[in-house]
Amino acid sequence: MEPILPAFIDVGEQDQxxxxxxxxxxxxxxxxxxxxxxxxxxxEQLLSACDINFKTESExxxxxxxxxxxxxxxxxKRDELIKKFCDKVAEMSSEEDTSSSKLRILSIMLNWLHExxxxxxxVYCTQIKVAGKAGxxxxxxxxxxxxxxxxxxxxxxxxxxxxxxxxxxxxxxxEDKQSEEATKVMVELLRxxxxxxxxxxxDDAKECVVSLLGRPNILIMDFLLTLPPVAALxxxxxxxxxxxFVSGRLADYLEFYEKNKDFVDSCGxxxxxxxxxxxxxxxMSLGEAKSEVKFDDMCKELNIGLDExxxxxxxxxxxxxxxxxxxxxxKKVIISSATHRTFGNNQWQKLRDxxxxxxxxxxxxxxxxxxxxxxxxx
Numbered sequence: 001m002e003p004i005l006p007a008f009i010d011v012g013e014q015d016q017x018x019x020x021x022x023x024x025x026x027x028x029x030x031x032x033x034x035x036x037x038x039x040x041x042x043x044e045q046l047l048s049a050c051d052i053n054f055k056t057e058s059e060x061x062x063x064x065x066x067x068x069x070x071x072x073x074x075x076x077k078r079d080e081l082i083k084k085f086c087d088k089v090a091e092m093s094s095e096e097d098t099s100s101s102k103l104r105i106l107s108i109m110l111n112w113l114h115e116x117x118x119x120x121x122x123v124y125c126t127q128i129k130v131a132g133k134a135g136x137x138x139x140x141x142x143x144x145x146x147x148x149x150x151x152x153x154x155x156x157x158x159x160x161x162x163x164x165x166x167x168x169x170x171x172x173x174x175e176d177k178q179s180e181e182a183t184k185v186m187v188e189l190l191r192x193x194x195x196x197x198x199x200x201x202x203d204d205a206k207e208c209v210v211s212l213l214g215r216p217n218i219l220i221m222d223f224l225l226t227l228p229p230v231a232a233l234x235x236x237x238x239x240x241x242x243x244x245f246v247s248g249r250l251a252d253y254l255e256f257y258e259k260n261k262d263f264v265d266s267c268g269x270x271x272x273x274x275x276x277x278x279x280x281x282x283x284m285s286l287g288e289a290k291s292e293v294k295f296d297d298m299c300k301e302l303n304i305g306l307d308e309x310x311x312x313x314x315x316x317x318x319x320x321x322x323x324x325x326x327x328x329x330x331k332k333v334i335i336s337s338a339t340h341r342t343f344g345n346n347q348w349q350k351l352r353d354x355x356x357x358x359x360x361x362x363x364x365x366x367x368x369x370x371x372x373x374x375x376x377x378x
Contacts, residue, residue, distance in 0.1 A: 013070055017042045020066050027052050040076040043067065047084050054094040061101040064089060068105060072112055079119045082109070086126040099134035103127065107140075118154045125164055132171025137178060142168060144184050158192050165189035183211045190227045198228035205229035206238050210267045213245055216277060219284070219319055222246045222342040237263045247342055250275070250282045250303060279304070280316050287322050287338025295331040309333070 017039065024046065025031055031049035035042050046067060054060040064085075071081050086109075089102050110123045131137045141147075147168065151161050165185055172182035186208045193201060209230060212218050224230050224242060233239040237260050244252045257264055257271060264271060279302045286293050286301060295306055304312055309326070313333060316322050323336040 013039055013073060014042075016066060017046065017070060020046055020063060021049075023063065024049050024052065027054075038076070039070065040074050040078075040081060043070055043074065043081055044077075044084070047081070047088050050088050050092060054092070054098070055096075057094060057096040057098050057101050060092065060094045060096075060098045061105065064092075064101075064105050065108075068109060072109070082119050083122050085109075086122055090126050090129055097134075099130060099136055100139075102130045103134075103136060103139055106130065115150075116153045118156075120150070121154045121156055121160065121164070124150065125167055128164070128167040128171050132167070132174065135174070137171045137175055142172060142178070142181060144181065144188060147185075148188070162189060162192050165192070179211075180215075183208065183215075186211070187224075187227070190229045193227075193229050195228045195231075198232040201229045202232055205233055206236075209233070209238055209242050210269065213241065213267075213277075214269055214273070216273060217319075219277070219281060219321055220339065220341060238267070245278070245281065247285075248278075248281075249285065250278045250301065253278045254303070275303075276315070279312065280319055280322075281341060283312075283316050284322055284338045284341055287324070287335040288340060290335070292327075292332050292334045295333070298333060 018035070021031060021035060021042075022033065025033055029049040029052050031045060035045065037045065050063070050067075054063070067085065071078070071085055074081060086106070089105055092098070106123055106127045110120055110127065113120050113123065127140045128137075131140045147164065151164065156164075165188055169182055169185045169189060172178040172185060175182075186204065190201065190205055190208060198205075205227065209224060212221055212224065221242065225246060230239070230242070233242075241253075241256060241260075241264070244256055253274060257274075261271075264274070282301055283298075286298075293301075295309060298304070298309060298312075299306060302312065313324060313326055316324065321339040323338075325334050325336070327334055
């Protein structure tokens with residue numbers, strides 16, 4: 001996609017720069033009235049002189065759009081000017097709130113630059129800073145898939161990727177409606193670390209684990225154990241708690257809670273919510289091992305009464321990770337299918353064996369059909 005140059009004012013570049021210079025001078029900026037510098041040097045001076053307090057949002061937007069129109073046509077030191085422009089946009093103030101104007105200006109620049117232009121990274125970082133500070137994060141693109149696509153196109157290194165994920169996470173976590181997206185970004189941030197530097201972000205790893213444990217709709221969490229920063233938490237209570245939610249039973253959680261009640265409470269996790277989540281997870285484990293469970297066994301495993309079984313089964317069905325029905329006559333629950341809580345080598349081997357069984361069955365069917373209806377050579 002070729003960039004489209006927006007039009008701001010129909011005068012020559014040098015004349016436009018001189019008009020901006022005169023305006024900034026009239027506002028009290030410490031800048032000379034005349035300049036014979038090349039345009040890129042003139043723009044550096046103009047950006048440096050923008051440390052003034054604009055009276056209105058329109059005044060701010062008009063000046064910055066005029067500067068933007070000039071920066072977009074400069075070839076010398078273009079990237080340096082763009083970065084300096086972004087810094088100024090983020091820092092500048094006005095007697096009126098200019099947050100929306102700042103985002104509009106940055107959006108123009110981001111959209112004008114070619115989608116593979118590496119300097120878009122700096123523009124987007126500034127967008128996140130401005131939007132996050134103003135509580136306007138919904139006004140910019142924050143989809144993790146989109147951001148990952150951009151980072152790949154801009155060919156950023158691991159350190160730069162971590163910076164943008166950090167900025168995005170800090171902005172998203174402040175918005176209640178974006179908390180789920182914030183957790184996704186944090187998981188992606190943790191993925192950028194290796195065993196060598198994983199210990200640098202142990203606090204982030206703990207925060208990420210707590211966030212996912214506290215979400216009632218997140219039941220499969222074994223992928224967290226593959227993240228180096230999470231692995232660095234081994235030996236700590238939070239890691240033990242995570243392993244219980246990944247592969248333990250309700251009884252394991254109750255034992256842990258009795259010994260670590262203060263720790264669970266300090267994490268901000270609800271014991272009642274943990275119990276409900278562990279009941280569903282334990283029921284999934286039961287479904288992996290057997291196709292039907294007696295009411296008495298369910299009550300014992302899940303620590304519930306007979307009158308609670310129906311409500312629990314309905315709740316388990318809402319997870320869409322288990323298919324089951326109640327047989328009231330025979331006092332048992334029949335489980336049609338259950339998602340594996342973990343999927344390791346054993347699960348892959350079982351899947352391979354099952355596919356091999358299907359292949360052999362299909363081969364037998366084909367052989368039988370050929371004996372009934374022999375193939376005819378054409």
